[in-house]
Amino acid sequence: MQAFTCLDSRAAPLNQTNIDTDQIIPARFLKTVEREGLGRGLFHAFRYDETGAERPDFVLNRAEYKGASILVAGDNFGCGSSREHAPWALMDFGIRCVIAPSFADIFNNNCFNNGLLPIVLPVDQVNALMDEAKGGNHVFTVDLESQTVTAPSGKTYGFEIDAGRKEKLLKGLDAIGETLQHAGDIDVFESKRAIGQPWLELA
Amino acid sequence: MAGKTLYDKIWDAHVVAEDGGEAILYIDLHLIHEVTTPQAFAGLRSAGRAVRRPDRTLAVADHNIPTEGQDLGTAGITDPEAKLQLETLGRNTAAAGIEYFGMGDIRNGIVHVVGPEQGRTQPGMTIVCGDSHTSTHGAFGALAHGIGTSEVEHVLATQTLRQKKSKNMRVTFTGAPAPGVGAKDYALAMIGEIGTGGGTGYVIEYAGEAIETLSMEGRMTLCNMTIEGGARAGLVAPDQTTFDYLRGKPATPKGAAFDMAQSYWKTFFTDADARFDREVVIDVAKLVPTVTWGTSPEDVIAVTDVVPDPAAIADETRRLSAQKALDYMGLTAGQKITDAKVDVVFIGSCTNSRIEDLREAASVVQHAFLHGRMVAPHVRAMVVPGSGLVREQAEAEGLDAMFKAAGFEWREPGCSMCLGMNPDKLTPGQRCASTSNRNFEGRQGPGGRTHLMSPAMAAAAAIAGHIADVREFL
Ligand code: SF4
Numbered sequence: 136m137q138a139f140t141c142l143d144s145r146a147a148p149l150n151q152t153n154i155d156t157d158q159i160i161p162a163r164f165l166k167t168v169e170r171e172g173l174g175r176g177l178f179h180a181f182r183y184d185e186t187g188a189e190r191p192d193f194v195l196n197r198a199e200y201k202g203a204s205i206l207v208a209g210d211n212f213g214c215g216s217s218r219e220h221a222p223w224a225l226m227d228f229g230i231r232c233v234i235a236p237s238f239a240d241i242f243n244n245n246c247f248n249n250g251l252l253p254i255v256l257p258v259d260q261v262n263a264l265m266d267e268a269k270g271g272n273h274v275f276t277v278d279l280e281s282q283t284v285t286a287p288s289g290k291t292y293g294f295e296i297d298a299g300r301k302e303k304l305l306k307g308l309d310a311i312g313e314t315l316q317h318a319g320d321i322d323v324f325e326s327k328r329a330i331g332q333p334w335l336e337l338a
Numbered sequence: 339m340a341g342k343t344l345y346d347k348i349w350d351a352h353v354v355a356e357d358g359g360e361a362i363l364y365i366d367l368h369l370i371h372e373v374t375t376p377q378a379f380a381g382l383r384s385a386g387r388a389v390r391r392p393d394r395t396l397a398v399a400d401h402n403i404p405t406e407g408q409d410l411g412t413a414g415i416t417d418p419e420a421k422l423q424l425e426t427l428g429r430n431t432a433a434a435g436i437e438y439f440g441m442g443d444i445r446n447g448i449v450h451v452v453g454p455e456q457g458r459t460q461p462g463m464t465i466v467c468g469d470s471h472t473s474t475h476g477a478f479g480a481l482a483h484g485i486g487t488s489e490v491e492h493v494l495a496t497q498t499l500r501q502k503k504s505k506n507m508r509v510t511f512t513g514a515p516a517p518g519v520g521a522k523d524y525a526l527a528m529i530g531e532i533g534t535g536g537g538t539g540y541v542i543e544y545a546g547e548a549i550e551t552l553s554m555e556g557r558m559t560l561c562n563m564t565i566e567g568g569a570r571a572g573l574v575a576p577d578q579t580t581f582d583y584l585r586g587k588p589a590t591p592k593g594a595a596f597d598m599a600q601s602y603w604k605t606f607f608t609d610a611d612a613r614f615d616r617e618v619v620i621d622v623a624k625l626v627p628t629v630t631w632g633t634s635p636e637d638v639i640a641v642t643d644v645v646p647d648p649a650a651i652a653d654e655t656r657r658l659s660a661q662k663a664l665d666y667m668g669l670t671a672g673q674k675i676t677d678a679k680v681d682v683v684f685i686g687s688c689t690n691s692r693i694e695d696l697r698e699a700a701s702v703v704q705h706a707f708l709h710g711r712m713v714a715p716h717v718r719a720m721v722v723p724g725s726g727l728v729r730e731q732a733e734a735e736g737l738d739a740m741f742k743a744a745g746f747e748w749r750e751p752g753c754s755m756c757l758g759m760n761p762d763k764l765t766p767g768q769r770c771a772s773t774s775n776r777n778f779e780g781r782q783g784p785g786g787r788t789h790l791m792s793p794a795m796a797a798a799a800a801i802a803g804h805i806a807d808v809r810e811f812l
Binding site: 150151152153155157158161162163165166167168169170180185209210211214215216217218219222237238239240241244245248249297298299300302303309310311313314315316317318320321324325328331332333334335336337 | 354355357358359360362364366373374376377380385387390393394401402417419420422423426468469470472483484485486487488489491492495496497498500502504534535538539565568569570591595596598599602634655656658659662757758759766776778779780781784785
């Protein structure tokens with residue numbers, strides 16, 4: 136997994152609530168056996184019209200937000216399906232951090248498993264960041280170590296993050312490797328289960 | 339000390355170890371399908387890791403497959419990307435020794451229909467799948483939820499999942515429903531009440547007399563839509579209805595082993611003195627048949643209502659979202675929802691494609707048929723059974739003949755028009771009465787307009803040619 140430490144970047148404001156995973160990456164783009172290349176499907180219906188032409192007014196199509204690695208969005212971002220293609224598409228497009236008042240649970244987990252940082256801030260602070268992101272020509276700083284977002288105005292916002300997740304993200308640790316350290320515990324659990332619930336061993 | 343909830347008990351029974359603020363939870367059953375697994379198997383291969391418990395893993399083909407010509411197998415698939423995904427699943431499962439019900443196998447179907455139908459899904463289990471509607475299996479009192487592909491890889495390699503515990507919510511459904519009202523209406527009403535983010539961070543337990551009297555199919559419909567309320571998992575405590583359903587299924591224990599399993603299953607219930615972090619009560623006697631008008635499952639109204647007016651919403655972001663939804667849906671504030679003409683009717687998906695759902699729809703169709711009514715001429719109506727076995731059962735009961743006589747297409751099992759990634763899709767602007775679970779923009783195909791409702795309501799819409807109140811068809 137890609138580590139996440141500190142990020143200096145433009146931020147793109149996407150002022151909508153309940154942005155679902157079908158909007159982030161429509162189902163027809165999921166027919167791939169790769170993790171890469173999904174950026175082309177990101178926000179497809181927002182970026183392109185029915186004829187395939189770019190919608191010039193969509194935030195990520197505007198010149199001033201080209202190369203933005205931070206997305207500031209409304210409540211309940213990432214609701215809907217469990218598709219990890221959503222964070223893969225965001226990452227492939229170049230987004231490394233999403234700031235919103237809340238995230239859907241599965242999407243949130245998927246972000247952490249890919250080195251994409253979801254930051255939860257109160258809605259008034261997200262709105263303030265949204266305002267500062269207007270115009271596009273600016274730099275936001277996201278520092279995971281100190282758990283802060285610094286807006287172009289210099290105003291700094293602290294955010295909460297689970298200590299274990301922070302550690303894994305900072306170091307880019309592989310969760311499977313960590314869990315396999317407990318292989319002995321898994322063996323013991325399985326032998327107990329085989330005695331207590333023998334019918335599960337028959338399948 | 340306060341008692342434990344059903345969720346607490348299942349959780350406690352599966353903790354292998356605690357590590358870095360997370361629990362390592364043992365997973366009893368891992369269901370997999372073609373779309374969310376190729377990258378997980380590739381990850382295992384590149385790290386030189388093996389599948390730990392192929393015997394606790396079951397694979398199906400559902401999202402990508404066409405709903406006709408399945409006897410041809412993948413050879414009948416014209417879309418090269420879909421074909422590659424299905425062939426990849428075939429190769430990966432064969433190499434790992436995982437049982438795979440491929441396309442055309444009568445046991446194949448939508449993953450959340452197959453697990454319970456095979457008796458793989460059992461009370462007290464932990465069940466995961468790279469699909470958010472894994473919440474369906476909670477109907478059996480199993481802790482079941484969707485996971486991403488990295489987690490799929492983690493479960494394949496370790497048969498465990500790293501988890502933080504969720505909070506406990508209980509939704510109590512009291513009363514008895516009026517005719518024409520059922521589990522789908524319970525689900526939509528609840529999401530309307532708590533909102534699509536209302537369950538975020540919680541596991542929801544469903545309780546109350548309206549749940550106790552609900553069939554397993556109804557419980558699955560409700561648990562299926564739990565994720566639409568933001569909660570990853572929904573639970574119903576196992577009871578006699580559960581045990582009766584499970585007895586005799588291919589993978590449930592037989593004879594004395596069944597009794598042994600049943601006494602274990604009976605230990606999974608919420609203690610009388612357990613406390614929930616949030617409680618919601620819904621009186622089902624007050625519910626009427628419910629439909630969605632917008633592009634979020636929380637956008638619900640009674641079928642007797644008019645389309646809401648965004649101008650009446652105070653919060654700006656929400657007002658704009660509602661206006662955008664109306665524009666997308668091609669509806670006008672204040673119009674009667676029953677005036678919305680439908681182009682397509684879809685009866686299927688892991689929410690409503692089980693035998694009971696098909697019986698419910700067929701009885702509405704039959705009633706109309708006997709009064710000389712067919713599917714409205716401008717409507718394409720399709721019925722897609724959830725599995726080959728559901729299809730076989732329905733045919734044994736003559737449901738297919740009823741549907742076909744009235745003008746419905748009778749198709750082969752799969753996810754079908756629930757999501758636009760196989761040949762069954764809406765075209766831009768088409769309006770669909772659908773028994774599925776998501777009315778997101780483009781969900782059933784780019785530009786498609788989805789109204790969620792029960793199988794009975796969808797059948798009524800097919801006959802009427804517009805959204806209709808099923809109570810006029812009873
Ligand atoms: S039927 Fe629809 S919701 Fe269910 S698993 Fe298939 S695509 Fe997902």
